[in-house]
Amino acid sequence: MISTYTSKLKQLQIGDLIAKIPIIQGGMGVGISRSHLAGAVAKEGGVGIISTAQIGYDEEGFENDQAGCNLKAIKKHIRKAKELACGNGLVGVNIMVALKHYKEHVQAAVAAGADVIISGAGLPMNLPELVSEFGQRALLVYGGGSVKRSGLYDTIVSLLKKAGITTWDLTGVEPNPRLSTVCRGVQICRENQIDVVIPIGGGSTIDCAKAVAAGFYHEGSPWDLVLDNSLITKALPIITVLTLAATGSEMDGFAVINNEETSDKQEMCSILLYPKYSIMDPVNTFTVPKYQTAAGTADIMSHIFELYFDGTPGKYMQDRVMEGLLKTCIHFGPVACEKPDDYEARANLMWTSSWAINGFLACGLTSLWPVHAMEHQLSAVYDVTHGHGLAVLTPVWMRYILNDDNVDRFVNYGVNVFGISPDKKPYEIAELAIQKTEEVFEKMGLKLSMQDLGITDESHFESMAERAADGLDECQVPLDKDKIVEIYRKCMK
Numbered sequence: 001m002i003s004t005y006t007s008k009l010k011q012l013q014i015g016d017l018i019a020k021i022p023i024i025q026g027g028m029g030v031g032i033s034r035s036h037l038a039g040a041v042a043k044e045g046g047v048g049i050i051s052t053a054q055i056g057y058d059e060e061g062f063e064n065d066q067a068g069c070n071l072k073a074i075k076k077h078i079r080k081a082k083e084l085a086c087g088n089g090l091v092g093v094n095i096m097v098a099l100k101h102y103k104e105h106v107q108a109a110v111a112a113g114a115d116v117i118i119s120g121a122g123l124p125m126n127l128p129e130l131v132s133e134f135g136q137r138a139l140l141v142y143g144g145g146s147v148k149r150s151g152l153y154d155t156i157v158s159l160l161k162k163a164g165i166t167t168w169d170l171t172g173v174e175p176n177p178r179l180s181t182v183c184r185g186v187q188i189c190r191e192n193q194i195d196v197v198i199p200i201g202g203g204s205t206i207d208c209a210k211a212v213a214a215g216f217y218h219e220g221s222p223w224d225l226v227l228d229n230s231l232i233t234k235a236l237p238i239i240t241v242l243t244l245a246a247t248g249s250e251m252d253g254f255a256v257i258n259n260e261e262t263s264d265k266q267e268m269c270s271i272l273l274y275p276k277y278s279i280m281d282p283v284n285t286f287t288v289p290k291y292q293t294a295a296g297t298a299d300i301m302s303h304i305f306e307l308y309f310d311g312t313p314g315k316y317m318q319d320r321v322m323e324g325l326l327k328t329c330i331h332f333g334p335v336a337c338e339k340p341d342d343y344e345a346r347a348n349l350m351w352t353s354s355w356a357i358n359g360f361l362a363c364g365l366t367s368l369w370p371v372h373a374m375e376h377q378l379s380a381v382y383d384v385t386h387g388h389g390l391a392v393l394t395p396v397w398m399r400y401i402l403n404d405d406n407v408d409r410f411v412n413y414g415v416n417v418f419g420i421s422p423d424k425k426p427y428e429i430a431e432l433a434i435q436k437t438e439e440v441f442e443k444m445g446l447k448l449s450m451q452d453l454g455i456t457d458e459s460h461f462e463s464m465a466e467r468a469a470d471g472l473d474e475c476q477v478p479l480d481k482d483k484i485v486e487i488y489r490k491c492m493k
Helices: 035-042 066-085 101-111 128-133 152-161 179-192 203-215 223-227 292-309 316-338 341-355 372-384 386-403 409-420 426-441 461-468 481-490
Strands: 011-012 017-019 047-051 091-097 118-121 137-142 166-170 196-201 237-241 254-259 262-270 277-279
Touching: 011 101, 035 047, 035 066, 035 091, 047 066, 047 118, 047 262, 066 091, 066 101, 091 101, 091 409, 101 118, 118 292, 128 152, 128 237, 137 152, 137 179, 137 203, 137 262, 152 166, 152 196, 166 179, 166 203, 166 292, 179 203, 179 254, 196 203, 203 223, 203 237, 203 254, 203 262, 254 372, 262 372, 292 316, 292 341, 292 372, 292 386, 292 426, 316 341, 372 386, 372 461, 372 481, 386 426, 409 426, 461 481
Parallel strands: 047 091, 091 118, 137 166, 137 196, 196 237, 237 277
Antiparallel strands: 011 017, 254 262
16 A cells, blocks of 8 residues: 655755755764664655764774774765665754864764754853853863863853953862862962853862852962851852762852862852852763763762761651662663763763752751761872762761661662662661662772772871761761771771
8 A cells, every 4th residue: 555645844944955844853872863764864855863972883993993983984874874865855963062073073074965964962052141241251160181172171262252251271170179279270360350260070170169269359378268168258150061970069059178288178168159050961971981970970879878867857758859869870870881971871960969969958957978078088188089989988887877776767778779678677678788889889880998099008097087077976876086997997898
């Protein structure tokens, strides 16, 4: 049986090109939307779109030369799609701006005869408008070279320049942002009369930017503001461009700074440090390495654990929300580690990062953040990655605080998050839940001992524990200096 269908839809005209059927097929990566799908859509008169995201994954030599194989595949699949289309419809490509080699991908697509190029994702087009609310002189704050290698830095600078906004750079922000770097940023701001601070990066970069923004108006050392938050009376406006889901610093008023001279790491907090705007595009996290993705996920989970095991009774609704957030991390953390450009995984982790520490979960709770207190001293002295340090400490801390008063909470965690059978004995469920937590960290590639962090001696444990213990005697399971030293030592394994 042969039937004919006559479309009543108006044809789509792009320039002098015409698609008889006004349907644009979405460009789905990785490997979903290539020549066969795009060619078939175009053959029927529509607009077939090829996704360029890791398009060359099945080309020979991809592991050693991803960029070259992707460019080769772009040209190959455009030409093949056009052959399949038999002169009908249009064949185009989807190229995400935030990915590496954007320019080269565009050039390859043009050379191969693409009819349409769709660009988006990762392009903060409204950034100049947001910045202009506060002035025309901006400080860009970032860490290493990843924001430049990805093309995001150039995109931001170009957008701001076109809007008449002049920029200065504070680069080299450390994973544990140092006081000396903050001081350098304050000096740049004062010398150039900066109007707004724009961190491009993750939590460390944003924390550094917050300290710079507050330090600009303080005559003394920015460390004064860490020791006494009441001294923060004014701050430069902050607009964040997030590239790593981890700390939630893009939406809170906290900043953690490392005083390298005293080997002390502490936080400052003020409502004045809340970013005015935060640009959160999951695509901007595609280039985050596996290790940082894993450490960031561990950080998100730690924020939730600190509240979940807080000990405050009657928080049924919050507990169920927290369990959902933990399940999101457990599911999507390993996915993002193995498939860095998986949009769904990155988006869910980014959203969870904000929810983990946005204040909602903490309403009515009294958590004193004992694991973070212990880790801040760990990373201050040994300069370890914050999230990895949390992953090492968390299971040991869980076993240390487990008792008759909170075992039911561990049971809920094991049953509701990991699906452990409730028929088992409470302490058996609790231990299995802790083991499964360790397995999640290890699945993402995080090893769980102090030695894996490069720590081979205990010489600083006493002084670290003394600083970390401040206020932790009020935890549900009180911690003092000696108990914290014991936890540190148990992490040596």
